[in-house]
Amino acid sequence: xxxxxxxxxxxxxxxxxxxxxxxxxxxxxxxxxxxxxxxxxxxxxxxxxxxxxxxxxxxxxxxxxxxxxxxxxxxxxxxxxxxxxxxxxxxxxxxxxxxxxxxxxxxxxxxxxxxxxxxxxxxxxxxxxxxxxxxxxxxxxxxxxxxxxxxxxxxxxxxxxxxxxxxxxxxxxxxxxxxxxxxxxxxxxxxxxxxxxxxxxxxxxxxxxxxxxxxxxxxxxx
Amino acid sequence: xxxxxxxxxxxxxxxxxxxxxxxxxxxxxxxxxxxxxxxxxxxxxxxxxxxxxxxxxxxxxxxxxxxxxxxxxxxxxxxxxxxxxxxxxxxxxxxxxxxxxxxxxxxxxxxxxxxxxxxxxxxxxxxxxxxxxxxxxxxxxxxxxxxxxxxxxxxxxxxxxxxxxxxxxxxxxxxxxxxxxxxxxxxxxxxxxxxxxxxxxxxxxxxxxxxxxxxxxxxxxxxxxxxxxxxxxxxxxxxxxxxxxxxxxxxxxxxxxxxxxxxxxxxxxxxxxxxxxxxxxxxxxxxxxxxxxxxxxxxxxxxxxxxxxxxxxxxxxxxxxxxxxxxxxxxxxxxxxxxxxxxxxxxxxxxxxxxxxxxxxxxxxxxxxxxxxxxxxxxxxxxxxxxxxxxxxxxxxxxxxxxxxxxxxxxxxxxxxxxxxxxxxxxxxxxxxxxxxxxxxxxxxxxxxxxxxxxxxxxxxxxxxxxxxxxxxxxxxxxxxxxxxxxxxxxxxxxxxxxxxxxxxxxxxxxxxxxxxxxxxxxxxxxxxxxxxxxxxxxxxxxxxxxxxxxxxxxxxxxxxxxxxxxxxxxxxxxxxxxxxxxxxxxxxxxxxxxxxxxxxxxxxxxxxxxxxxxxxxxxxxxxxxxxxxxxxxxxxxxxxxxxxxxxxxxxxxxxxxxxxxxxxxxxxxxxxxxxxxxxxxxxxxxxxxxxxxxxxxxxxxxxxxxxxxxxx
Ligand code: FES
Ligand code: FES
Numbered sequence: 001x002x003x004x005x006x007x008x009x010x011x012x013x014x015x016x017x018x019x020x021x022x023x024x025x026x027x028x029x030x031x032x033x034x035x036x037x038x039x040x041x042x043x044x045x046x047x048x049x050x051x052x053x054x055x056x057x058x059x060x061x062x063x064x065x066x067x068x069x070x071x072x073x074x075x076x077x078x079x080x081x082x083x084x085x086x087x088x089x090x091x092x093x094x095x096x097x098x099x100x101x102x103x104x105x106x107x108x109x110x111x112x113x114x115x116x117x118x119x120x121x122x123x124x125x126x127x128x129x130x131x132x133x134x135x136x137x138x139x140x141x142x143x144x145x146x147x148x149x150x151x152x153x154x155x156x157x158x159x160x161x162x163x164x165x166x167x168x169x170x171x172x173x174x175x176x177x178x179x180x181x182x183x184x185x186x187x188x189x190x191x192x193x194x195x196x197x198x199x200x201x202x203x204x205x206x207x208x209x210x211x212x213x214x215x216x217x218x219x220x221x222x
Numbered sequence: 223x224x225x226x227x228x229x230x231x232x233x234x235x236x237x238x239x240x241x242x243x244x245x246x247x248x249x250x251x252x253x254x255x256x257x258x259x260x261x262x263x264x265x266x267x268x269x270x271x272x273x274x275x276x277x278x279x280x281x282x283x284x285x286x287x288x289x290x291x292x293x294x295x296x297x298x299x300x301x302x303x304x305x306x307x308x309x310x311x312x313x314x315x316x317x318x319x320x321x322x323x324x325x326x327x328x329x330x331x332x333x334x335x336x337x338x339x340x341x342x343x344x345x346x347x348x349x350x351x352x353x354x355x356x357x358x359x360x361x362x363x364x365x366x367x368x369x370x371x372x373x374x375x376x377x378x379x380x381x382x383x384x385x386x387x388x389x390x391x392x393x394x395x396x397x398x399x400x401x402x403x404x405x406x407x408x409x410x411x412x413x414x415x416x417x418x419x420x421x422x423x424x425x426x427x428x429x430x431x432x433x434x435x436x437x438x439x440x441x442x443x444x445x446x447x448x449x450x451x452x453x454x455x456x457x458x459x460x461x462x463x464x465x466x467x468x469x470x471x472x473x474x475x476x477x478x479x480x481x482x483x484x485x486x487x488x489x490x491x492x493x494x495x496x497x498x499x500x501x502x503x504x505x506x507x508x509x510x511x512x513x514x515x516x517x518x519x520x521x522x523x524x525x526x527x528x529x530x531x532x533x534x535x536x537x538x539x540x541x542x543x544x545x546x547x548x549x550x551x552x553x554x555x556x557x558x559x560x561x562x563x564x565x566x567x568x569x570x571x572x573x574x575x576x577x578x579x580x581x582x583x584x585x586x587x588x589x590x591x592x593x594x595x596x597x598x599x600x601x602x603x604x605x606x607x608x609x610x611x612x613x614x615x616x617x618x619x620x621x622x623x624x625x626x627x628x629x630x631x632x633x634x635x636x637x638x639x640x641x642x643x644x645x646x647x648x649x650x651x652x653x654x655x656x657x658x659x660x661x662x663x664x665x666x667x668x669x670x671x672x673x674x675x676x677x678x679x680x681x682x683x684x685x686x687x688x689x690x691x692x693x694x695x696x697x698x699x700x701x702x703x704x705x706x707x708x709x710x711x712x713x714x715x716x717x718x719x720x721x722x723x724x725x726x727x728x729x730x731x732x733x734x735x736x737x738x739x740x741x742x743x744x745x746x747x748x749x750x751x752x753x754x755x756x757x758x759x760x761x762x763x764x765x766x767x768x769x770x771x772x773x774x775x776x777x778x779x780x781x782x783x784x785x786x787x788x789x790x791x792x793x794x795x796x797x798x799x800x801x802x803x804x805x806x807x808x809x810x811x812x813x814x815x816x817x818x819x820x821x822x823x824x825x826x827x828x829x830x831x832x833x834x835x836x837x838x839x840x841x842x843x844x845x846x847x848x849x850x851x852x853x854x855x856x857x858x859x860x861x862x863x864x865x866x867x868x869x870x871x872x873x874x875x876x877x878x879x880x881x882x883x884x885x886x887x888x889x890x891x892x893x894x895x896x897x898x899x900x901x902x903x904x905x906x907x908x909x910x911x912x913x914x915x916x917x918x919x920x921x922x923x924x925x926x927x928x929x930x931x932x933x934x935x
Contacts, residue, residue: 075325077325078325082324082325085261085263086263086269086323086324089263091254091257091258091260091261091263092253092254092255093254094258094260094261094394094395094444095260096394096395096444096477096859097477097858097859097860098476098477099477099858099859099860100860101858101859101860102394102859104394131254132253132254133254135253136253136254136255141249141252141253142253145249145252145253146252148248148251148252149244149245149248149249149252150244152244152245152248152823152824152827153252154245154248154251154252154664155445155663155664155665155666155827155828155831156394156395156442156443156444156445156663156664157247157250157251157252157256157442157444157664158258158394158395158444158445159394160251160252160254161251161252161253161254164252164253164254182867183867183868184868186867187866187867187868189867190859190864190866191394191834191864191867192392192393192394192445192447192835192864193394193445193664193831193835194830194831194832194833194834194835194838194865194870195827195830195831195834196830196834196865196866196867196870197827197830197834197870197873198827198830199867200867
């Protein structure tokens with residue numbers, strides 16, 4: 001962990017998004033034992049709307065993933081990550097911590113990197129969801145992916161899709177980062193194998209390549 | 223020296239071996255296409271969850287699963303441990319539930335009622351006086367004449383307390399997998415494992431199913447670090463559950479549970495005395511060590527480490543606790559032995575007013591047979607860390623609260639190749655396949671196999687298809703102890719050389735020369751010394767007609783393709799904020815040998831990763847147990863702290879290659895670089911602040927506590 005990073009490593013919380021932790025994770029799950037938390041209704045509240053109670057039964061929802069509408073029937077408590085992995089067989093986003101800490105589940109929601117394990121699927125309706133599958137559409141590697149391959153920014157690769165998505169969102173907002181910016185911007189992702197050296201170089205390199213295409217001048221490694 | 227037929231090509235001839243080559247699995251990983259056991263979704267698949275015991279030591283009095291069974295969507299409830307069983311650690315599995323969806327399975331767990339009789343537990347071992355009869359002292363070990371060594375009036379003696387707590391494996395992909403009965407007799411499992419070929423025999427024995435009816439698959443796996451060799455109870459249970467419900471079942475441990483039960487590295491604490499002559503020559507070692515690896519305790523680690531100090535007394539006490547079972551953690555015993563030894567020696571060097579590198583150099587005769595390797599590596603590491611410029615005697619006297627320090631440590635490991643069989647196929651269409659029951663943990667197994675085959679055939683790496691991760695393939699050893707690269711490169715090389723001979727035999731008549739005069743290079747089969755007489759690889763393979771060349775490769779086998787035994791030196795350069803106690807890594811230098819390197823890029827990455835993990839266990843990691851409840855307090859990643867991208871500073875890796883290194887053949891690399899960071903970083907902190915912080919992790923609180931007792935000076 002990084003002291004500085006704690007400031008940036010927050011679970012993404014788009015205004016209206018309901019985080020799974022609000023409902024499920026507060027007191028720990030089965031291993032803590034003896035806790036009777038039933039299936040609680042989820043409340044999709046927005047400031048100017050009256051509270052609308054949904055569930056606990058499955059409800060029809062529509063998600064816009066990688067430009068395509070996907071219709072699902074899900075209990076409101078299902079996270080976006082579980083919806084992707086268990087209901088759509090989109091397993092690029094990984095589950096490592098399941099509580100907004102590691103970033104292995106990172107997807108891009110309306111241009112912003114979020115932890116898919118900490119966003120309820122119903123709360124992701126009406127937003128553009130980009131997953132790693134969408135970023136590699138047509139079997140062509142995205143330049144960020146190419147940079148990861150080139151700099152060997154993976155070992156087991158379990159954290160890699162999350163890092164790629166986080167890097168893509170970060171570089172979209174910070175086209176010309178310094179190494180220190182990369183360390184802050186990607187501080188919300190963890191790798192147990194320890195491939196940060198490669199990730200750091202890959203992110204800087206991807207930025208450089210893109211700036212080069214546009215005729216800009218990159219900071220490079222500082 | 224006469225060449226042996228399978229020998230690695232000479233340095234000048236190598237087109238691929240030893241170069242920096244991107245791993246062949248990179249595109250699949252970076253694009254999210256790689257399928258891990260956790261990602262396997264089978265038609266009709268159901269989800270299992272496990273109910274874990276909340277107590278560290280208890281007897282099961284009753285289990286009532288009736289309410290869980292009534293829940294719609296629940297398919298089966300299975301009692302794993304019966305009433306009357308004595309549970310030895312919190313998190314041990316009691317009941318399994320299978321349901322249509324994960325959420326329902328979790329609901330069902332909450333409806334199960336288990337009554338326990340709580341029994342006394344011990345989860346803290348650092349204070350030996352508090353563990354009662356859990357302490358099991360071993361017989362004292364003595365060599366030489368330690369009494370004389372310590373009584374010598376001219377001896378300089380340093381005495382200290384050192385230790386490292388239990389840490390966990392924390393594999394990114396938790397333990398578990400998917401089980402599917404293909405029919406009534408045949409079982410297929412996808413398990414996140416380091417041991418594809420070794421799983422079916424273990425499963426067969428427990429289930430009483432013939433081993434030939436079991437297939438274990440693991441195409442990609444999310445880290446093991448020593449914790450994934452067995453199917454484990456959950457692997458067996460998922461097979462039973464799948465049979466009960468007649469559907470595929472996915473059973474992955476949840477993070478919190480995984481942290482409690484699925485892998486811990488034993489702790490060690492020690493009171494150590496070391497003696498040396500005034501010139502720094504080591505003369506005596508005395509240690510009292512204790513530690514725990516859960517109910518099994520912990521055996522004496524290999525101390526004194528690397529340097530075989532003359533005249534030793536060693537007393538060790540194994541402490542059986544309820545912290546959860548230990549598993550092999552990368553280089554079992556070595557990171558701990560290295561930490562205990564190299565910190566004690568560093569304190570002695572400080573007492574002698576000696577530069578620790580000079581002190582190590584002085585005693586390298588005790589590091590036989592790798593004296594020369596360490597000497598060269600210490601020199602190289604000192605150069606890369608700018609030791610002469612940046613090192614100072616203990617206590618950074620510069621003004622201001624931030625103190626900088628340098629520390630050094632050395633390590634060793636074996637890493638000889640394991641047994642491996644592979645099938646090498648050259649097909650008439652020119653395609654090449656290497657097939658073996660190995661696995662890729664992220665160490666680059668596939669890449670190493672592809673490079674070895676491509677080098678032998680004179681082909682590009684992309685021309686080789688590597689099939690691994692299936693127990694139906696020729697068996698290869700488990701991936702532990704840095705044995706995989708040596709094993710699979712040996713079997714692949716031998717198989718490919720033999721396969722190539724057969725291809726030569728098929729094309730020799732057409733080229734009008736004996737087969738022995740042919741060679742494979744640059745995508746062609748050509749006459750040695752007359753490249754004009756040649757066929758492209760594809761044309762040559764077409765001569766095979768309709769029959770592929772199929773050859774088996776073996777390790778071990780004829781010719782020396784690998785060996786065992788490496789050194790390695792690391793230097794840490796840190797800054798310590800004496801007001802907050804925060805330790806920051808400025809730079810880590812690793813100089814490492816591992817014989818003939820097949821892929822320099824993945825080898826360097828292995829070192830970057832190991833050092834990063836080392837920074838993690840030096841500064842942040844600890845399995846924190848609560849003596850009141852007996853539970854782990856930090857089983858989730860928000861509180862079990864791993865190193866992040868902002869914590870690593872600059873990492874400089876230098877791999878030793880060339881004469882004296884390459885000629886040792888291939889040696890594994892997974893363990894060695896993870897051993898030394900603890901001592902190097904602790905020594906750097908002591909060098910910065912002038913006082914030893916005795917135990918890892920070097921948290922701000924511990925740094926401030928050490929400073930309160932003294933320091934800088
Ligand atoms: S799995 Fe979502 S942040 Fe870790
Ligand atoms: S590469 Fe294994 S967790 Fe990052």
